[in-house]
Amino acid sequence: xxxxxxxxxxxxxMLLDIPVIADLxxxxxxxxxxxxxxxxxxxxxxxxxxxxxxxxxxxKVYDPTKGADKLHGPYKIQETxxxxxxxxxxxxxxxxxxxxxxxxxxxxxxxxxVPRARVVHQREGQADYFFIHQELIKQLSVxxxxxSIAGGEECSKPWGxxxxxxxxx
Numbered sequence: 150x151x152x153x154x155x156x157x158x159x160x161x162x163m164l165l166d167i168p169v170i171a172d173l174x175x176x177x178x179x180x181x182x183x184x185x186x187x188x189x190x191x192x193x194x195x196x197x198x199x200x201x202x203x204x205x206x207x208x209k210v211y212d213p214t215k216g217a218d219k220l221h222g223p224y225k226i227q228e229t230x231x232x233x234x235x236x237x238x239x240x241x242x243x244x245x246x247x248x249x250x251x252x253x254x255x256x257x258x259x260x261x262x263v264p265r266a267r268v269v270h271q272r273e274g275q276a277d278y279f280f281i282h283q284e285l286i287k288q289l290s291v292x293x294x295x296x297s298i299a300g301g302e303e304c305s306k307p308w309g310x311x312x313x314x315x316x317x318x
Contacts, residue, residue, distance in 0.1 A: 152176075198256055200229050205257035206237065208249060223257035 156169045157176075200206065207220035225287060227246060228236035235254060239245040 157295055164179070200226055200235050200251065200254070200256070202226055205262055206235070207255040209253050209255060213251075220255060223262065224260075235304070239283060 152169065152171045153163060157173070160169055160171070161167070162169050165280045204226045205223040206226060207222045208224065210217065210219055210221060213219050224239055226235050227238050227243075230236070233251050234248050236246050236248050239247055291312045304314060
């Protein structure tokens with residue numbers, strides 16, 4: 150049953166001058182059995198995971214340098230696609246999107262992540278400025294506009310626009 154590639158191609162023994170008849174169908178079936186067995190063995194180890202929009206994932210770093218992290222993140226999933234890829238939001242503002250194959254991702258299983266504001270300290274005498282998630286900025290601006298309208302403050306701007314409270318430095 151075991152034949153060398155030369156014996157199969159030339160239908161002769163490579164050392165002795167005798168004809169060799171190889172059963173190509175049997176060889177093909179045996180090869181397919183080995184492939185199926187290896188695939189089954191590999192799939193037993195695989196943990197199936199379905200990524201959803203809003204989940205957090207780690208991104209694997211291939212061939213990291215010595216002492217470097219093997220994962221970075223976690224990042225939020227914005228979109229999942231049918232071809233085995235996921236679109237990930239890479240920053241807090243949501244304006245940097247990258248597409249990754251699911252083989253390069255690992256599910257985040259830590260505590261829930263809450264978006265947070267970052268504080269940037271300015272020079273003395275100035276107020277701290279907060280760079281807040283876009284939804285929080287929208288809510289804050291609506292609140293300030295409603296407060297200025299309810300207070301009855303008139304604005305000197307044209308077209309009757311409400312005045313926003315000024316921030317003194």
